[in-house]
Amino acid sequence: MAATTVFEDKASVHTLGELPALSPSLSQSSTIYCTSENSKPYSTSKKSYCTSEKPSQVDLERDDKYPEGGKRAWSVVLGSFLCMAASFGMMNTIGTLQAHLSKNQLAHYSDGEIGWIFGVYTFLSFFCGILIGPIFDAFGPEWLLRFGTLFLVAGSMLVSVSTLYWHFMLSFGIFAGIGTSLIITPAVASIGHWFRLKRAYATGVATTGGSIGGIILPLIIKGAIPTVGFAWAMRTVGFVQFFLLFCGNFLVRTRTDIINGTDVDSIKTSEDLKKNQPGPGRLRSAISAIRIDIKAFLDPRFTFTTISVFFIEWAIFVPLTYITSYALNLGLSSDLSYQLIVVLNIGSVFGRWLPGFVADKMGRFNTMIVTVCFCFATVLSLWIPSGYIDSVVGRKAIMIVFALLYGFGSGSGISLTGVCIGQICSTKEYGTKFGTCYCFVSLGTLTGIPIAGQIVAASGGGYLGLICFAGASYICAFIFFNAARWVGLGIEGKKRGWRAVY
Secondary structure, X not given: OOOEEEOOOOOOOOEEEEEEEEOOOOOOEEEEEEEEEEOOOOOOOEEEEEEOOOOOHHHHHOOXXXXXXXXXXXXXXXXXXXXXXHHHHHHOOHHHHHHHHHHOXXXXXXXXXXXXXXXXXXXXXXXXXXXXXXXXXXXOOHHHHHHHHHHHHHHHHHHOXXXXXXXXXXXXXXXXXXXXHHHHHHHHHHHOOOOOOXXXXXXXXXXXXXXXXXXXXXXXXXXXXXXXXXXXXXXHHHHHHHHHHHHHHHHOXXXXXXXXXXXXXXXXXXXXXXXXXXOHHHHHHHHHOOOOOHHHHHOHHHHHHHHHHHHHHHHHHHHHHHHHHHHHHHOOOHHHHHHHHHHHHHHHHHHHHHHHHHHHHHOHHHHHHHHHHHHHHHHHHHHHHHOOOOOHHHHHHHHHHHHHHHHHHHOHHHHOHHHHHHHOOOOXXXXXXXXXXXXXXXXXXXXXXXXXXXXXXXXXXXXXXXXHHHHHHHHHHHHHHHHHHHHHHHHHHHHHHHHOEO
């Protein structure tokens, strides 16, 4: 069977040879290091890799093995799935909460003002990663998940007794936001310790938990409000979250060789080995790493990827937050309007799993580019025309189709962004790089929802400007993801064009 050439970033390689290549622009030789590795442990099927960076001596002497499966590895995926159901499930429920609060407790506030509550929530969910990432890298996920459980469940319970604007800002915006961040970062990053070749697939399976949670939690809220009221509906959500997180706390674990600094990615010098050993040295290392890694942006791949993820997050929360309010504005029934969030999350189940499976074969960045185009196409061809259909039946049909297809396309915006970041950094520094990226991306989640709400207010209640805002964000994401891919491919990859796997 013919060998497949793959252009992928990897932390450790085995040199097969040094090929002097003549630079066409400078007419001087440079060196390309070509490598090969088994696609699976003990497999005879090999993949070839090329890089312009010379491997370190440690890389030449040791082979960093990832389990790529097994009972322990998949139990981590299951634990991450449960954590995602509780945390991302709540994030996927903000459309239901926004519609309810705008019609009831906060009816005298504008959409833009209410949007700040959910903007702060999503902002903290991602921004706190800059603090959490280095702690995870040094100590693992256990205590982070425990505190995350406390904050998230407390936030949901406090929402049940909230009546004023600042109550909701404190309970949901701040408490639930911090709790979500404490859960998301370790739940996603832990998978990277067990998978590399199958990392996108495993992460996709885990993040489908957010979609399942996004189906269950809105149904609980919508079903419980007419019978027991909003307060007990939110308390029920809190109890469900506690059960899911209680189980997830026992299952999510990391590899001790990576945390203790004995893996190949971590050891560059003898000082690195000492620094990563348990004790004060590791604590000092973690504290010193709690900062924005500005040097990461010297890598154009990281810079372009961060910008593209910024625009994706700017766009993705617009339909999630306003699809229910938009449907009510179209004249659709209240039951259907609230169920559109559920339909969107049903589509997202497949959208988070399938792209992850495909990405490991056709490339993570390639898959992100395709799904970004798909999201833009659904916004342009379905969401915009929905406002120009005269019949209620036609509006109902097109909104159901839009919610289902957009949910499918947007699913990769959650499941693959972290995988793309992991592709361009080593496993040991993944938590820090992930936190640095989302420190900047969180500014998009902070401002995106309020901006969309202000657009609605400035349009006199119209939603066309909001929809165009989401579409324009996807265009920008497409441009910068292509730029990141082009830089990452290198000379050999660019020769293959769109056939190159990246």
